[in-house]
Amino acid sequence: MAERTLFHKIRDREIPATVVYEDDDVLAFKDIHPKAPTHLLFIAKKDADFVPSIDDLSEKTAHVPLLLIRKAQQFAKEHDISGYQLRFHVGKGGGQEVFYLHLHFLSEQKID
Numbered sequence: 001m002a003e004r005t006l007f008h009k010i011r012d013r014e015i016p017a018t019v020v021y022e023d024d025d026v027l028a029f030k031d032i033h034p035k036a037p038t039h040l041l042f043i044a045k046k047d048a049d050f051v052p053s054i055d056d057l058s059e060k061t062a063h064v065p066l067l068l069i070r071k072a073q074q075f076a077k078e079h080d081i082s083g084y085q086l087r088f089h090v091g092k093g094g095g096q097e098v099f100y101l102h103l104h105f106l107s108e109q110k111i112d
């Protein structure tokens with residue numbers, strides 16, 4: 001089994017985080033070092049959806065980036081955020097530090 005990352009521990013509530021959204025498939029929480037007034041991280045919760053990085057996607061996990069993007073879009077709508085950036089850091093050279101696929105959501109607009 002792959003090593004459990006920091007985001008496994010946040011997902012499993014072993015490490016605290018400020019959770020802003022959760023359903024059966026996805027968890028979203030505030031980035032601890034925000035680079036914008038709103039800086040969130042979206043992760044897939046199910047073990048079957050775990051993939052370390054975009055670089056590791058397979059047929060089995062190809063749906064995961066779209067799942068995260070869709071939840072981010074719905075989150076923005078629900079919070080009246082009209083402009084935002086979505087980013088995947090890919091690999092160490094792409095600035096990725098945590099090898100549990102996550103979508104960065106950044107906006108100049110603050111959430112309540």
Ligand code: 5GP
Pocket residue numbers: 006015017018029030031032033034041088089095096097098099
């Ligand atoms: P990456 O560079 O891997 O794409 O992004 C990892 C992100 O996780 C970084 O933006 C970093 O600030 C954030 N981060 C690192 N440690 C923690 C933590 O303990 N809690 C939370 N909420 N975010 C973290």
